[in-house]
Structures are given as structure tokens and as C-alpha cells.
Amino acid sequence: MRFLLILIAVTVLVLSIRMLLKKTVTKSETRQSNSEPMVPCKQCNLHIPKSEAVRHAEQFFCCDAHYKKWQNEHNIQ
Ligand SMILES: [Zn+2]
Secondary structure (H helix, E strand, O other): OHHHHHHHHHHHHHHHHHHHHHHHHHHHHHHHHHOOOEEEOOOOOOEEEOOOOEEEOOEEEOOHHHHHHHHHHHHHO
């Protein structure tokens, strides 16, 4: 009877450790996707993920319209 209790206790322990490890892996995966560098839009200063930003000559924009607007303003000056 005592052996059975120990067996159950060990099984529960192993299962909870497995669950904890799974959680840790999921957390680090989420952290990785969240750690994507953010860049500010040159026109409105809105921060967007670098991969989603419109990039033109080392300048970042949240959308094509803001790039065109910035370019127009830049050409006038
Ligand atoms: Zn913008």
C-alpha cells in the first residue's frame, strides 16, 4: 500500500514537472515573438514592428501613404 502511494506521488510529480517545462517553453516562444524590434514611423511617430514597416532608404513608415506624405513634405523644403 505504501509503495502504491509513493508510485502515485512520483507520477504526479513527474506530470507536474512536465507541465511546468511545457509552460516555460511556451512562455519563451511568446517572448521571442514579442521581442521583435519596433521602429517609429517617420511621419506620425507610431511604433510598428520592423517587419511590418514600410522601409525606404533607412527610413521607416507605418504605411505607404505616410511615406508619400513625408516625401512630398521633404521635397518642398
Ligand atoms: Zn505613420
